[in-house]
Amino acid sequence: MARRGEFDLITTLFAPLARRCPAALGLADDAAVLPPFPEGQATVISADMLVAGVHFLPEDPPDRVAMKALRVNLSDMAAMGATPVGVVLTLALSPAEDDRWLDGFAAGLGADLEAWTIGLLGGDTVSTPGPVTISVTILGSAPPGAPLTRGGARAGDDLWVSGTIGDAALGLKVLTGAVAPADSTHRDALIARYHVPCPRVRLGVGLRGLATAALDVSDGLVGDLGHLCTASGLGARVETGRVPLSPAARACVDADPGLVSAVLGGGDDYELLFAAPPDRADAVQAAARAADVPVACIGRLEPGAEIALIDAQGQPVLLDTPGWRHHW
Amino acid sequence: MARRGEFDLITTLFAPLARRCPAALGLADDAAVLPPFPEGQATVISADMLVAGVHFLPEDPPDRVAMKALRVNLSDMAAMGATPVGVVLTLALSPAEDDRWLDGFAAGLGADLEAWTIGLLGGDTVSTPGPVTISVTILGSAPPGAPLTRGGARAGDDLWVSGTIGDAALGLKVLTGAVAPADSTHRDALIARYHVPCPRVRLGVGLRGLATAALDVSDGLVGDLGHLCTASGLGARVETGRVPLSPAARACVDADPGLVSAVLGGGDDYELLFAAPPDRADAVQAAARAADVPVACIGRLEPGAEIALIDAQGQPVLLDTPGWRHHW
Numbered sequence: 001m002a003r004r005g006e007f008d009l010i011t012t013l014f015a016p017l018a019r020r021c022p023a024a025l026g027l028a029d030d031a032a033v034l035p036p037f038p039e040g041q042a043t044v045i046s047a048d049m050l051v052a053g054v055h056f057l058p059e060d061p062p063d064r065v066a067m068k069a070l071r072v073n074l075s076d077m078a079a080m081g082a083t084p085v086g087v088v089l090t091l092a093l094s095p096a097e098d099d100r101w102l103d104g105f106a107a108g109l110g111a112d113l114e115a116w117t118i119g120l121l122g123g124d125t126v127s128t129p130g131p132v133t134i135s136v137t138i139l140g141s142a143p144p145g146a147p148l149t150r151g152g153a154r155a156g157d158d159l160w161v162s163g164t165i166g167d168a169a170l171g172l173k174v175l176t177g178a179v180a181p182a183d184s185t186h187r188d189a190l191i192a193r194y195h196v197p198c199p200r201v202r203l204g205v206g207l208r209g210l211a212t213a214a215l216d217v218s219d220g221l222v223g224d225l226g227h228l229c230t231a232s233g234l235g236a237r238v239e240t241g242r243v244p245l246s247p248a249a250r251a252c253v254d255a256d257p258g259l260v261s262a263v264l265g266g267g268d269d270y271e272l273l274f275a276a277p278p279d280r281a282d283a284v285q286a287a288a289r290a291a292d293v294p295v296a297c298i299g300r301l302e303p304g305a306e307i308a309l310i311d312a313q314g315q316p317v318l319l320d321t322p323g324w325r326h327h328w
Numbered sequence: 329m330a331r332r333g334e335f336d337l338i339t340t341l342f343a344p345l346a347r348r349c350p351a352a353l354g355l356a357d358d359a360a361v362l363p364p365f366p367e368g369q370a371t372v373i374s375a376d377m378l379v380a381g382v383h384f385l386p387e388d389p390p391d392r393v394a395m396k397a398l399r400v401n402l403s404d405m406a407a408m409g410a411t412p413v414g415v416v417l418t419l420a421l422s423p424a425e426d427d428r429w430l431d432g433f434a435a436g437l438g439a440d441l442e443a444w445t446i447g448l449l450g451g452d453t454v455s456t457p458g459p460v461t462i463s464v465t466i467l468g469s470a471p472p473g474a475p476l477t478r479g480g481a482r483a484g485d486d487l488w489v490s491g492t493i494g495d496a497a498l499g500l501k502v503l504t505g506a507v508a509p510a511d512s513t514h515r516d517a518l519i520a521r522y523h524v525p526c527p528r529v530r531l532g533v534g535l536r537g538l539a540t541a542a543l544d545v546s547d548g549l550v551g552d553l554g555h556l557c558t559a560s561g562l563g564a565r566v567e568t569g570r571v572p573l574s575p576a577a578r579a580c581v582d583a584d585p586g587l588v589s590a591v592l593g594g595g596d597d598y599e600l601l602f603a604a605p606p607d608r609a610d611a612v613q614a615a616a617r618a619a620d621v622p623v624a625c626i627g628r629l630e631p632g633a634e635i636a637l638i639d640a641q642g643q644p645v646l647l648d649t650p651g652w653r654h655h656w
Contacts, residue, residue: 025477028479028555028559029408029477029478029543030374031372031373031407031466031475032372032373033370033372033470034370034371034372034373035370036365036367036369036371037371042362043365043467044359044360044361044362045359045360045449045450046359046416046450047418047450047452047463048418048452049418049419049420049454049463050454051455051456053457054454076358079359080357080358080361082359088374088375088465090377090463092379121373122374123375124375124377124463128379128382129379129381129382129458129459130379130456130459131457133456135375135377137373137375137465139371139467142361144364147359147361149353149357216358227356
């Protein structure tokens, strides 16, 4: 398979993406140099690693892979209420990634860097005999005291979630053949959500000062709710009937009620799960409208350590999948 | 092979290493939050990725692997004259990395985080069917205007290098059996330099305001000199007899003069290569003494684009290895 040399990779693929980011120094130096953040702003930093065959399918379109690698990191900034500034990319390429794959990857990366107005600050490109492996570190900023952590929820707080839950987990099942929606629109919608998350960056910024705790749903709603509860020293009661589902996910669950485990326990939603006192409900809704993202109140934080999932009939809901992905 | 679950990895291995770094939020949140840098300080950021079998040997001791992954990044900070602040680690583990390997890795990482007084800010741990892959992003700070870039050298500047050159490339040859020093002290010294670079962080800080250009030697002296010359729009003349060699490297080259290609063209030195006007030579030497690192003037920057390597007899030196590793 034809592939550019690694210097060519930098000059032809990545340096053009960094052109609008003076801090990157043209990707030609040992590091990027960013001017100081505005007075008093904290630096927020996070990273995620994606491995072909583990976090995406080897046959996934390369532009979507790049977008996913970027967006899972944007989602971490959203969860902290931080404004993303730029990313550093390290990339281990196997012999399978030919020029066509690389062009697609760079196109997706470039489109999203522009869409989110963030800079490509630097990185490293190496060879691997293993699967293509992508690590993105994201840098953001937030005003003093703004960052939303997982540990600030209080008993009695409402529990909210953005967007819809379960689409990505179902999308993966569609791609692997485990689920086959009758409606091709539903099929495409679920796959799109698996390929390309919609990080809720504007909502995260809007929740500064409103949410008492927040995280992004990457391990699955139930698993991540567990993280929030553990960090806050609380339990929670979730009414599963209030968990927002897309029409596509609703159709899947109606056809096979067992898929509720995949919906509530599967990963890759990249929605925000957050807590806020009930008297801020109107303000939360206003922040969601301003960010153009729907939010739904799905339950409440409670004293104790139990996470209770209750269906519309008031019966406990039992799941057979725990959260599966662990980042720190 | 026994291995902890991934949550256990974080709580038992990595969270203890982050304990002294409040910004890491216990590795329990979606991102780290660093307080603002002192007034006006720039953020300097860089990353390197290491793959088993490519950048280190699968049988290398895991503590040494962790130290190398950290130190190649510290070396990038040194090259910029930046003060390192903290790192983000992403780690793709293959089934081969058992608890013993992980304990060793964490021990090496922890020792070096402490030695360099930097924080573990966060990261991600994932599984891979390929070789263990380590990506470290390092964050540093530097006063306004301080960062040393590659492009500031002027014709007539002296060309300097720190420490000794070629030890790591020879150390790799020792490990692979291509070179067998008669003296076991030499053998151990070369291997140690391959396993664990000595990033010249204090020297880098000391060269702020003195060096006109700098980089760290990771691709090999000749390859990296090419980068400095290209960035500065200059050529260079290097007297190879003035390139500082350790006693171990000297003995190898004396026994096999063909090894000079490995010494001058091989990689992994992680010494600083820098330019400074001749009238700053005394100040450069003083900065080197303060940092407790020897430096040697090996040549001069010249107009044009040619890189001339000249031996003690004034004859051109021809090498058969180009630089081999490319980071940006």
